[in-house]
Amino acid sequence: MTEVVVAGAGIIGLTCAVRLLEAGHRVRVVSAHPPEQTVSSVAAAVWYTTHFAADDRLLAWSQRTLTELTQQASDGVPAVTMRATRMRLRGDTGTPWWALGVPEFRLEPAPDQQYTGEWRFTVPAVQTRSYLYWLIEVVESLGGTVGQQRLGSLAEAGHHAAVVVNATGLAARELVPDPAMQAIRGRILVLTNPGLTVSHRDEDDPEGGIYVHPRSRDVVVGGTFEPGQEDLSPDASVSESIRRRGTRLVPELAQARLLREVAGLRPGREGGPRLEEDAQPLPGGARLIHCYGHGGAGITLSWGCADEVAALVDGTGRVAPSSDA
């Protein structure tokens, strides 16, 4: 049994904590913020490898997460459902790299002339705020602890641990420090649900990519993907544009009432997420394992990354993509 401190209680830190506890380690999670103030709680949050290009590691992590969340939806885990999706296409209709193993993935004819086709598939959708609280319950039921504490440095986390997992998201920019990290602002609208049960996407709307994700009591319509932008104050013109694009894609939204405007900073990283052991142990000798920089796909990659972090702690290697996930 190894003493592990996980720094960060967003989706990445908490899923890592669960896997480490399941592997028999003693785990303490520390977080500067309560769950509802993390970026994870802002996420839409649907399984999709947003803005990532084809990559074997991303494929392996996303496949593992797909399998885990699909199982959780079937087990009745609160806040996880399977969502049928219609994705409008304006260009290439060839099967994308991330589709391997995605349930019910198929190409359908274009619904009208502005499109070249439509992908249909079914993927997990997570209501992240409730899900984070569910994960905390799982951590505690497995004997771990989750406490609020702002670390001045990662070394501070290493004082009473043999291993520190750095799952601090965007804060890794300063804590590591990692100059490859960059905030990517996302703005979304939460509207009343006029009875939608299917998700819709149009990544190539000329006015900006758009998605519409129904949840149990509302609909998330988004959004923006703005590298380098960190101002989270509301912007009426952006909200109008999101509303206009959303209603163009799903006309039923014309009757929906605005509940709130939300913005968050995705933990972007040039070159993709960093998941590796630091060559340099912390002062005092604790091993340091980094798991941050998941950009717009932290929920999508979470359980796969957590599996790999647990494997790194135990020295058993990396997870690999399967050919038939």
Ligand SMILES: Cc1cc2nc3c(=O)[nH]c(=O)nc-3n(C[C@H](O)[C@H](O)[C@H](O)COP(=O)(O)OP(=O)(O)OC[C@H]3O[C@@H](n4cnc5c(N)ncnc54)[C@H](O)[C@@H]3O)c2cc1C
């Ligand atoms: C609008 C929007 C929509 C999104 N939609 C999706 C989606 O549909 N699907 C998807 O997969 N992803 C989506 N994402 C991306 C997803 O939200 C992120 O990739 C994910 O939340 C990152 O998780 P994380 O745990 O790394 O970071 P965070 O959730 O930011 O957690 C970081 C943790 O580190 C802690 N921390 C930071 N500094 C310190 C410190 N000094 N000491 C102690 N603790 C510290 C924080 O308190 C927090 O607990 C979306 C993001 C946005 C903004």
